[in-house]
Amino acid sequence: xxxxNETIKERLKxxxxxxxxxxxxxxxLLTFEAPKDLNLKVMQFLFDDEELRFQFLTDLTxxxxxxxxxxxxxxxxxxxxxxxxxxxxxKVFSPIAQPDVFTATQLYASANWMERxxxxxxxxxxxxxxxxxxxxxxxxxxxxxxxxxxxxxxxTRIDKDDAMFGRGPGGIVSPIxxxxxxxxxxxxxxxxxxxxxxxxxxxxRAGQGADEVKPQ
Amino acid sequence: xSVEQHIKLPEGSIEKTTTTLNLGxxxxxxxxxxxxxxxxxxxxxxxxEQTVGYIHRAFEKLAERxxxxxxxxxxxxxNYCSSPINNMGWxxxxxxxxxxxxPKRVDYLRVIIMELSRISDHLICNSVVGVDSGAxxxxxxxxxxxxxxxxxxxxxxxxxxxxxxxxxxxxERNFTNAAWEKIEKFLAEYPVVQKEFENLFTRNRxxxxxxxxxxxxxxxxxxxxxxxxxxxxxxGVDYDVRVHSPYSxxxxxxxxxxxxxxxxxxxxxxxxxxxxxxxxxxxxxxxRKIQEFKGxxxxxxxxxxxxxxxxxxxxVYTKMEALxxxxxxxxxxxxxxxGEVYQSVEGGNGEVGYYLISDGGRTPYRLHFRRxxxxxxxxxxxxxxxxxxSDAIITMSSLNLIAGEMDA
Numbered sequence: 054x055x056x057x058n059e060t061i062k063e064r065l066k067x068x069x070x071x072x073x074x075x076x077x078x079x080x081x082l083l084t085f086e087a088p089k090d091l092n093l094k095v096m097q098f099l100f101d102d103e104e105l106r107f108q109f110l111t112d113l114t115x116x117x118x119x120x121x122x123x124x125x126x127x128x129x130x131x132x133x134x135x136x137x138x139x140x141x142x143x144k145v146f147s148p149i150a151q152p153d154v155f156t157a158t159q160l161y162a163s164a165n166w167m168e169r170x171x172x173x174x175x176x177x178x179x180x181x182x183x184x185x186x187x188x189x190x191x192x193x194x195x196x197x198x199x200x201x202x203x204x205x206x207x208x209t210r211i212d213k214d215d216a217m218f219g220r221g222p223g224g225i226v227s228p229i230x231x232x233x234x235x236x237x238x239x240x241x242x243x244x245x246x247x248x249x250x251x252x253x254x255x256x257x258r259a260g261q262g263a264d265e266v267k268p269q
Numbered sequence: 270x271s272v273e274q275h276i277k278l279p280e281g282s283i284e285k286t287t288t289t290l291n292l293g294x295x296x297x298x299x300x301x302x303x304x305x306x307x308x309x310x311x312x313x314x315x316x317x318e319q320t321v322g323y324i325h326r327a328f329e330k331l332a333e334r335x336x337x338x339x340x341x342x343x344x345x346x347x348n349y350c351s352s353p354i355n356n357m358g359w360x361x362x363x364x365x366x367x368x369x370x371x372p373k374r375v376d377y378l379r380v381i382i383m384e385l386s387r388i389s390d391h392l393i394c395n396s397v398v399g400v401d402s403g404a405x406x407x408x409x410x411x412x413x414x415x416x417x418x419x420x421x422x423x424x425x426x427x428x429x430x431x432x433x434x435x436x437x438x439x440x441e442r443n444f445t446n447a448a449w450e451k452i453e454k455f456l457a458e459y460p461v462v463q464k465e466f467e468n469l470f471t472r473n474r475x476x477x478x479x480x481x482x483x484x485x486x487x488x489x490x491x492x493x494x495x496x497x498x499x500x501x502x503x504x505g506v507d508y509d510v511r512v513h514s515p516y517s518x519x520x521x522x523x524x525x526x527x528x529x530x531x532x533x534x535x536x537x538x539x540x541x542x543x544x545x546x547x548x549x550x551x552x553x554x555x556x557r558k559i560q561e562f563k564g565x566x567x568x569x570x571x572x573x574x575x576x577x578x579x580x581x582x583x584x585v586y587t588k589m590e591a592l593x594x595x596x597x598x599x600x601x602x603x604x605x606x607x608g609e610v611y612q613s614v615e616g617g618n619g620e621v622g623y624y625l626i627s628d629g630g631r632t633p634y635r636l637h638f639r640r641x642x643x644x645x646x647x648x649x650x651x652x653x654x655x656x657x658x659s660d661a662i663i664t665m666s667s668l669n670l671i672a673g674e675m676d677a
Contacts, residue, residue: 187322198330
């Protein structure tokens with residue numbers, strides 16, 4: 054009575070027809086896609102079906118694909134059938150302009166915080182979630198930091214006063230010098246030359262007067 | 270100035286019969302930076318609301334700009350009581366994506382390290398449960414053997430807490446003789462200590478009365494809440510990643526999965542103790558298996574993966590190809606094949622999963638960590654509702670909540 058990827062696929066096809074699509078098996082893990090309006094129906098079916106019994110939610114997260122208009126946000130569920138020990142991965146895509154996806158909290162209590170985390174980082178609006186608010190980031194945050202339009206801060210930016218952390222306006226300084234209130238502009242360190250050129254850095258550099266950064 | 274001006278009670282505060290208590294974010298009993306807002310009626314908990322995120326460090330975002338080998342250091346800082354398990358889990362994820370096949374000896378070396386970390390993780394958790402119930406002795410006593418485990422790490426990789434151990438494909442160097450001697454010492458001495466530790470607690474009346482019935486959960490609720498690891502097994506579900514989806518040749522070993530029935534603090538304690546014995550059993554088997562390797566096989570400590578495993582330094586200085594690989598690896602200039610992979614390992618407190626998506630670039634397109642205690646900490650308010658404040662403390666320590674893992 055061991056369950057195989059083939060059987061799961063057939064059962065899903067029989068129930069949902071062409072609505073479920075893009076079946077793949079990367080590294081042996083059955084992966085498929087469903088329309089976002091059907092996510093709960095598909096999960097309910099996988100949960101309740103006597104043969105499938107995917108009653109354990111292993112993981113829930115999202116991925117941002119800015120290059121796919123109308124399908125920018127993918128919500129990814131990893132489900133596990135513990136009796137037959139088989140896993141599957143299931144995705145729904147949502148436009149970033151209106152990222153509404155139904156919540157899975159009614160089926161899995163564990164989805165609660167995982168959805169809050171996904172909302173916190175990607176802004177997926179889980180419709181029907183009992184307490185959809187930020188969980189790891191501060192409540193005052195106004196953006197969703199894991200989206201691709203927010204690059205990491207450029208390590209070599211020079212407009213920030215970070216003297217306490219060894220970086221002052223003009224490059225690397227030792228905290229002792231900074232505390233002594235000495236001029237630090239002449240001590241531009243090697244970090245300045247190793248520019249990695251993130252978009253943020255160029256902006257910052259463009260906005261800076263030439264007289265602020267003294268040449269070495 | 271009259272007295273009335275000083276005492277200003279907020280509206281409705283006279284009518285309020287419950288007390289709000291902030292347990293954490295920095296409280297000696299929380300063993301980590303997280304907060305519980307408790308609503309108390311006398312000493313009984315009416316409701317609890319958990320706040321996490323105080324040490325969030327955006328690892329998933331950082332990982333998107335790092336080559337694979339630099340992400341190992343991020344995994345250290347998830348569950349820092351058993352960092353080597355996270356390290357190995359990450360290497361296994363990369364190896365799965367890259368299609369690197371590790372030799373058996375590497376697998377067994379990894380198993381030794383992972384089981385040692387499991388012991389050190391459980392050791393801390395169980396002895397801290399003791400501390401929170403008023404018994405400090407056990408905690409100080411077993412610290413000595415956690416120290417020995419850390420010395421073994423030190424011999425293997427040079428560091429103790431945040432280990433950054435191993436490479437994609439194996440270890441950075443073979444285990445030294447000193448490392449083997451320490452492992453032998455551990456295998457010889459630790460069982461006695463573990464037995465003594467159990468004698469201190471298992472049938473101790475005070476300990477039993479404090480832990481039996483504290484913070485229980487049924488198997489059904491535990492599964493619904495996404496429990497994994499010892500906490501799920503204490504509720505009676507024999508799910509263990511080492512058995513269900515074997516990695517690193519765990520299928521070659523003979524061991525049992527201890528299970529509990531009530532899912533309370535006492536059962537969690539017993540399950541962890543049982544697991545430590547099983548871990549010892551696994552280490553002994555792995556040690557014997559490694560002794561059996563003969564000839565060149567006995568010196569293998571990494572897979573043949575030139576594109577990801579740093580060549581030996583002497584080759585870098587003398588051979589062109591090794592120099593090129595060295596440069597490309599260190600500068601993070603190796604392209605990762607596109608793919609999507611989920612790999613999980615049995616961590617100290619549950620299933621640690623890595624969901625890695627590569628688009629063919631040099632860094633992951635997306636990396637998500639499945640952090641077990643982030644998922645099961647949600648159940649805390651349900652576990653403690655109606656219990657005494659002191660039970661809530663002991664439940665918290667017996668769940669083995671690690672702030673670093675929770676906040677990623």
